[in-house]
Amino acid sequence: MFGIVAVVLIALAFDYTNGFHDAANSIATVVSTRVLSPRLAVAWAAFFNFAAFALGKIAVLRIVFGTHVASTIAKDVVLQDTLTIGVVFAGLVGAIGWNLITFYLGLPTSSSHALVGGIAGAAVARSGSHVLESEGLRKIGVFIVLSPLIGLALALLLTIGIMWLFHKVKRVQALNRGFRRGQLVSAAAFSLGHGANDAQKTMGVILAVLIASHHLPKGSDVPLWVVLAAHTAIGLGTLTGGWRIVKTMGSRITKLQPVGGMAAESAAAGALFFASASGIPVSTTHTITGAIVGVGAARRLSAVRWGVASRVVVAWVLTIPGAFVIAAVASLLIRMIARM
Amino acid sequence: MDRRVLFFVGAAAACVLLVPVAPDEFRKVCWIVAIVYLVMAAASGLDSYSRNHAVRRPHPSFKTDAQREPVSTSSGGSGGPASG
Numbered sequence: 001m002f003g004i005v006a007v008v009l010i011a012l013a014f015d016y017t018n019g020f021h022d023a024a025n026s027i028a029t030v031v032s033t034r035v036l037s038p039r040l041a042v043a044w045a046a047f048f049n050f051a052a053f054a055l056g057k058i059a060v061l062r063i064v065f066g067t068h069v070a071s072t073i074a075k076d077v078v079l080q081d082t083l084t085i086g087v088v089f090a091g092l093v094g095a096i097g098w099n100l101i102t103f104y105l106g107l108p109t110s111s112s113h114a115l116v117g118g119i120a121g122a123a124v125a126r127s128g129s130h131v132l133e134s135e136g137l138r139k140i141g142v143f144i145v146l147s148p149l150i151g152l153a154l155a156l157l158l159t160i161g162i163m164w165l166f167h168k169v170k171r172v173q174a175l176n177r178g179f180r181r182g183q184l185v186s187a188a189a190f191s192l193g194h195g196a197n198d199a200q201k202t203m204g205v206i207l208a209v210l211i212a213s214h215h216l217p218k219g220s221d222v223p224l225w226v227v228l229a230a231h232t233a234i235g236l237g238t239l240t241g242g243w244r245i246v247k248t249m250g251s252r253i254t255k256l257q258p259v260g261g262m263a264a265e266s267a268a269a270g271a272l273f274f275a276s277a278s279g280i281p282v283s284t285t286h287t288i289t290g291a292i293v294g295v296g297a298a299r300r301l302s303a304v305r306w307g308v309a310s311r312v313v314v315a316w317v318l319t320i321p322g323a324f325v326i327a328a329v330a331s332l333l334i335r336m337i338a339r340m
Numbered sequence: 341m342d343r344r345v346l347f348f349v350g351a352a353a354a355c356v357l358l359v360p361v362a363p364d365e366f367r368k369v370c371w372i373v374a375i376v377y378l379v380m381a382a383a384s385g386l387d388s389y390s391r392n393h394a395v396r397r398p399h400p401s402f403k404t405d406a407q408r409e410p411v412s413t414s415s416g417g418s419g420g421p422a423s424g
């Protein structure tokens with residue numbers, strides 16, 4: 001029982017740090033365009049992170065805000081039989097370890113992919129490569145590339161559409177005021193998407209632990225207390241830590257106008273909603289980066305800071321193998337300690 | 341060629357390369373995104389072409405030398421330069 005509680009707490013801590021870091025993604029554009037102050041923006045994002053839970057309870061919206069992503073993490077990464085408490089613990093160690101290393105190196109990585117790599121690495125180290133669920137991993141792998149590309153295309157088309165619609169408007173100040181208000185809605189939508197997709201990864205981990213420890217039968221849905229705990233953890237993470245990182249993120253993208261911020265957030269939110277409805281864990285960092293690149297590319301390609309974009313690509317390539325190796329080592333160490 | 345066109349074609353190619361790897365239910369998503377990028381590449385290419393080959397019409401306020409009225413340099417004179 002102690003092991004289960006420890007792993008659940010570590011999973012919630014992982015969720016908390018996820019909210020802490022990714023808050024910057026959801027509100028950086030609102031802060032950089034000075035629509036909201038950093039503190040207010042963080043509270044706004046935290047509220048909508050948590051609101052995703054409430055929306056998941058409404059039947060019509062369950063297709064987007066349900067627990068499809070949690071099911072993918074729990075059932076489609078490795079064979080469920082191999083998910084023991086030790087494997088999940090080693091997987092979390094791999095994900096958190098990779099996040100800490102890349103945080104130190106300043107690489108923008110995805111917690112989601114680190115978690116997938118960590119669980120896969122821990123399970124392979126314990127039982128061999130045959131435990132990998134190729135269908136689920138292919139789905140996740142394909143969307144590592146597709147989700148930023150979808151965000152980019154949506155943002156670019158949205159920016160061009162807005163420019164077409166409003167290019168004859170001469171009252172620029174009134175138009176800007178409208179876009180600033182629109183950014184409040186788009187930031188809320190992005191935070192909803194963040195809550196719907198990222199909080200569910202932790203739910204998936206906890207679900208896997210509960211199934212592994214026979215507290216739940218195989219094929220069970222996520223219990224309500226897990227959903228509530230995961231959304232609370234990510235909301236608290238966003239509320240307490242995000243605003244420090246927002247200052248850095250906001251200053252990196254100061255060239256965004258309210259119209260661009262609104263387009264980027266709306267596009268990224270759209271991509272996240274689609275991924276959540278399809279049960280695919282995607283990176284919110286990569287999606288919003290793709291969308292911001294799309295807004296820049298609507299003007300000209302040189303408006304995009306390709307240095308930042310290339311660092312994201314490096315992180316794409318390295319995250320899953322990196323977390324995989326750390327988790328595999330952690331899994332082997334746990335087995336050695338257990339045998340002693 | 342416009343760099344934006346190359347970027348969009350590259351993105352479309354990446355989506356097409358994902359088709360054989362993607363699970364069956366997501367193959368059409370790869371195709372749709374690839375087609376969107378190809379359309380954006382074509383639109384960017386046309387935009388670039390029209391910018392480079394546009395007939396440069398002068399601004400209505402611009403006048404050629406022939407259209408300009410001669411400027412008189414001295415009052416009551418012929419306006420032309422004095423010959424020695």
